[in-house]
Amino acid sequence: MSRYAVNTLLYRLKKDPDFRARFAADRAVALADADLSDAEREALVHWDPRQINALGGYLHLLMSIPGLEGH
Amino acid sequence: MGRIVFAGAMSHVLDPDYYGTHCGPRGRQMVQELMALVGEMGTRMAAAEPDALVVVADDHLNVFSFNAVPAICVRIGTHVERMEQDHAVAFDRLLDRLPRRYLLHEALANTVLEEGLEADFDLTMSWEAPLDHAFLSPVTALVGDGTVPPLVPIFVNCFVAPQPTPRRCFAFGQHLARVVARHPWNVAVIATGGLSHFPELTFARVGESDVAFDRKIMAWLGAAEHDALCALTMKTLHEAGGHELLNWMVAAGAAAPARAREVYFGELGRINLAAVEWELP
Numbered sequence: 001m002s003r004y005a006v007n008t009l010l011y012r013l014k015k016d017p018d019f020r021a022r023f024a025a026d027r028a029v030a031l032a033d034a035d036l037s038d039a040e041r042e043a044l045v046h047w048d049p050r051q052i053n054a055l056g057g058y059l060h061l062l063m064s065i066p067g068l069e070g071h
Numbered sequence: 072m073g074r075i076v077f078a079g080a081m082s083h084v085l086d087p088d089y090y091g092t093h094c095g096p097r098g099r100q101m102v103q104e105l106m107a108l109v110g111e112m113g114t115r116m117a118a119a120e121p122d123a124l125v126v127v128a129d130d131h132l133n134v135f136s137f138n139a140v141p142a143i144c145v146r147i148g149t150h151v152e153r154m155e156q157d158h159a160v161a162f163d164r165l166l167d168r169l170p171r172r173y174l175l176h177e178a179l180a181n182t183v184l185e186e187g188l189e190a191d192f193d194l195t196m197s198w199e200a201p202l203d204h205a206f207l208s209p210v211t212a213l214v215g216d217g218t219v220p221p222l223v224p225i226f227v228n229c230f231v232a233p234q235p236t237p238r239r240c241f242a243f244g245q246h247l248a249r250v251v252a253r254h255p256w257n258v259a260v261i262a263t264g265g266l267s268h269f270p271e272l273t274f275a276r277v278g279e280s281d282v283a284f285d286r287k288i289m290a291w292l293g294a295a296e297h298d299a300l301c302a303l304t305m306k307t308l309h310e311a312g313g314h315e316l317l318n319w320m321v322a323a324g325a326a327a328p329a330r331a332r333e334v335y336f337g338e339l340g341r342i343n344l345a346a347v348e349w350e351l352p
Contacts, residue, residue, distance in 0.1 A: 004137065011136045017157055050274045059272040060131045060230060066158030 003056035005035045009044065010052070010061040013068065020066065073251045075258050076119035078326040079112050079334075080319045081105070081346035083128060083263035085208040086165055094339050101337045105344050106212050108335050112348055113213030121259035123176035124220040125183075125247060127321040128205035128263040129229035129314075141195030142235040143243055145184045146202075146224040149177050154201040163204050169211060173202070176221035179258065183223065183250050190246055200226065209263045220259065227321065229264065229314040230272065237308070238301040240317045244324020251325075262322035264315025268342035271309055278341050284311040285336070285343045292323060292331035292347055319347075326351060 009031070012019045023030040027045045036044070043051040049062045063069055084090075085106050090098030116124075133154065135141060150172045156163060187194045206224055228234050235243075244260075251258045266285040270276045291299050300323060308314055323331070326349035334346040 007132075008137050011132065014133075053272075053274045058132055058230065059269055059274065059277070060133075061136075062274070063277075064131070064133075064160045069160065 006040050006044070006052065006055060006057045007061065009034055009036075010057055010065065013065045014061055024067070073122075073254050073256045073258060075248060075251050075260055075325055075351060076121050077116040077259035078261070078322055078329070078349040078351060079116070079347060080262040080322050080331070081109050081112070081209050081212075081334075082265060082342070082344045083205045083209050083315075084342075085109070085212050086204075090339070094341055098339055098341075101339055101344055105335050105337065105346060109209065109212040109346055110215055112334060112346065113215060113217070115348070116213060116259050117217055119259065120257065121220050122256040123179045123223055123258050124210070125179075125223040125225060125258060125260045125325075126206050126210060126263065127225045127227060127261070127318045128209075129318055130200075130226050131203065131205065132230065133203055134200045134226070136231075139195075140228055140231045141197075141226065142228050143192070143240075144195040144197050144200065144226040145180055145187070146175065146200050146226070147177065147180045147184060147196050148175055148198045151175055151222060151224060152201045153207055154203040166204060166207060169207055173219055174221045176223050176256070179221075179250075179254070179256055180223045182254060183225075183247060186250050186253075187243070187246055192243055192246060197226075200224070205263055209261060213261070225321070227317050229317045232305070232309075234305050234314070234317060236305060237303045237317060237320045240320035241297065241301050241324035241327075244321040245327060247321070247325040248327070260322050260325045262318040262320075264318050265313065266316070266343040266345045267312035269314075270312035272314075276312070279312065280338070280340060280343045281311040281313070282338055282343060284313060285345070288313065288316060289333055289336055289345065289347070292319075293333060295328055295330045297323065297327055322349070
């Protein structure tokens with residue numbers, strides 16, 4: 001179920017400007033309530049798109065989050 | 072009764088600036104060549120005077136995620152909106168220049184849905200799904216300054232595993248053809264996307280395509296080798312980056328047994344751009 005948690009977070013980052021702003025301000029705080037493994041949380045907090053992708057994050061989401069697009 | 076009067080398929084990121092940025096001047100030139108040829112396809116489509124345009128394309132985790140991911144979804148209703156996104160990625164920013172609403176062919180969409188369920192296709196319906204570049208870029212390139220026929224958008228899940236099989240997508244295309252044959256409308260069908268890119272959907276392989284795989288697909292489409300196409304597995308498509316071939320399989324099924332004529336094939340490294348037009352009787 002962890003893949004679901006990662007991808008719903010990515011989807012929120014893409015679609016929800018308020019959440020995206022909270023994430024930009026303090027990633028760890030924005031993710032505090034998320035049901036993530038330690039590896040997922042670390043990859044998201046340090047914004048490592050390749051690692052997030054390796055952990056199950058969908059490529060198309062990772063390539064299309066405003067301000068965080070990875071190519 | 073009705074006929075499929077035009078069937079084609081083409082890549083759907085039709086944005087010279089995007090390819091200029093990621094692939095240089097050659098990328099820009101190639102997509103401009105493709106867009107010009109798609110425009111010529113559109114001239115032939117318009118001459119056939121379709122009552123409706125069925126557009127088969129995929130969701131890039133932009134519409135349905137994640138409360139439900141339909142395998143195949145028919146967009147019903149009277150109108151459809153183009154997607155509006157804050158800070159859209161490059162090729163979706165092009166949508167801002169397009170009309171906000173498009174007319175749907177409500178009767179055909181409802182018939183595809185209702186007769187599909189009667190024929191054991193467990194289709195999803197949506198009254199709200201908006202359209203992004205996967206639908207509207209090819210439609211715009213086809214129609215140019217002309218009038219967009221009433222649309223029947225059909226979403227195929229190309230990216231969120233498990234996806235429908237190539238065989239099932241082809242069979243759904245055959246269902247479209249049967250529906251058209253039973254009813255009075257003349258219909259154009261296009262499928263969008265591809266060819267291969269983003270193999271395995273992994274960052275490590277962004278920038279790769281699979282020329283040998285795509286050449287094989289084009290040859291099979293050209294020879295109407297539908298058994299070979301239907302025998303493809305999602306694993307094969309995933310490894311090659313051929314996910315969006317699922318959309319093309321629907322059009323191939325709708326046009327069967329016709330052969331597809333190659334309109335364009337261009338190797339770009341990051342993706343192979345292509346367009347085909349089926350040689351309908």
